[in-house]
Amino acid sequence: DPRPVLIAGGAGYIGSHVALALADAGRPVVILDDLSTGRQALVPEGAVFVRGDMGDRALVRRLLAEHGCSGVMMFAGSIIVSESFREPLPYWRNNAGSGLAFVETCVEAGIRHFVYSSTAAVYGTPDTLPISESAALRPISPYGRSKLAVEWALSDICETAPTRFAALRYFNVAGADHRGRSGQVSPVATHLIKIAVEAALGRREGMAIYGDDYPTADGTCIRDYIHVTDLAEAHVLALAHLERGGESLIANCGYGHGFSVREVIDVVRRVSGRDFPVHSSERRRGDPPALVADSGLLKAKLGWVARRDDLELMVRSALEWEAKQQP
Numbered sequence: 560d561p562r563p564v565l566i567a568g569g570a571g572y573i574g575s576h577v578a579l580a581l582a583d584a585g586r587p588v589v590i591l592d593d594l595s596t597g598r599q600a601l602v603p604e605g606a607v608f609v610r611g612d613m614g615d616r617a618l619v620r621r622l623l624a625e626h627g628c629s630g631v632m633m634f635a636g637s638i639i640v641s642e643s644f645r646e647p648l649p650y651w652r653n654n655a656g657s658g659l660a661f662v663e664t665c666v667e668a669g670i671r672h673f674v675y676s677s678t679a680a681v682y683g684t685p686d687t688l689p690i691s692e693s694a695a696l697r698p699i700s701p702y703g704r705s706k707l708a709v710e711w712a713l714s715d716i717c718e719t720a721p722t723r724f725a726a727l728r729y730f731n732v733a734g735a736d737h738r739g740r741s742g743q744v745s746p747v748a749t750h751l752i753k754i755a756v757e758a759a760l761g762r763r764e765g766m767a768i769y770g771d772d773y774p775t776a777d778g779t780c781i782r783d784y785i786h787v788t789d790l791a792e793a794h795v796l797a798l799a800h801l802e803r804g805g806e807s808l809i810a811n812c813g814y815g816h817g818f819s820v821r822e823v824i825d826v827v828r829r830v831s832g833r834d835f836p837v838h839s840s841e842r843r844r845g846d847p848p849a850l851v852a853d854s855g856l857l858k859a860k861l862g863w864v865a866r867r868d869d870l871e872l873m874v875r876s877a878l879e880w881e882a883k884q885q886p
């Protein structure tokens with residue numbers, strides 16, 4: 560399909576990597592981003608960029624019509640689990656309220672293909688690992704609930720509308736574009752690898768481990784870290800699947816094995832060659848002990864291949880990206 564894709568949140572961390580992947584493949588992209596955490600500098604060369612809110616129906620309607628978009632992707636949203644407990648309303652407003660407005664505007668405009676950023680947070684604390692898409696959906700944070708709300712809305716709405724959707728449930732996304740064009744930019748760093756990389760670069764005193772008494776081998780939480788470029792490829796494949804006439808789908812995105820917080824910190828120390836102080840602190844609210852994806856569906860339905868299943872590579876690219884940013 561030569562028609563453009565509208566990417567809400569395309570100037571953020573994951574959205575910009577997907578925009579780059581589409582643009583690299585020659586697909587025109589239109590990026591809508593309010594720049595609350597994203598950066599215009601991450602927008603691919605030659606892409607249309609518009610600063611605005613995905614919940615702005617008139618703006619979205621105009622962009623879809625003006626550019627003749629055939630598909631959309633929705634990355635925009637608020638993503639910090641701990642913050643969502645302190646300030647649930649913005650999570651419901653941005654993720655659910657604006658998200659639903661965006662879905663509605665796109666469906667009304669006749670958009671047939673909708674790719675949605677979902678999350679492993681929809682599962683809460685799983686009964687068994689790895690987690691398959693059919694596992695119980697029991698989100699334990701306002702963040703997870705606000706993301707699941709729109710996933711459910713999409714699947715209900717797509718039952719009767721001609722729109723089909725792909726909801727990709729991300730596990731822990733890490734790393735940066737190998738050509739150095741994008742990486743983590745959010746000014747409010749909460750992600751483990753970003754924090755550890757900042758500590759390694761001497762940009763923070765050290766770091767905390769949020770809980771070392773979990774029922775895991777070393778007592779710290781286990782997460783399945785997926786390289787952002789592999790995740791971007793999953794989006795390109797998901798869109799191609801919908802454009803071939805494939806049915807709506809919901810798929811986990813991860814590698815199927817995890818690392819503990821301590822293991823990640825050790826890799827950051829080793830790859831950077833720098834030591835930094837680490838102390839144990841309280842558990843963080845909303846953190847399940849272990850999250851590992853069963854990504855069999857992504858492989859089977861989309862032909863996705865885990866090409867960068869390498870924590871050192873993720874850490875190295877994150878370090879290189881972070882070192883280039885103004886402290």
Ligand code: UDP
Pocket residue numbers: 640731749750751752754766767768769770780781782820843846
């Ligand atoms: N974590 C930590 N110290 C930090 C940041 C994160 O111990 O400074 C832990 C966090 O408690 C969780 C894991 O690292 O167990 C991954 O957290 P992150 O915020 O990167 O992603 P999330 O799993 O919340 O999406």
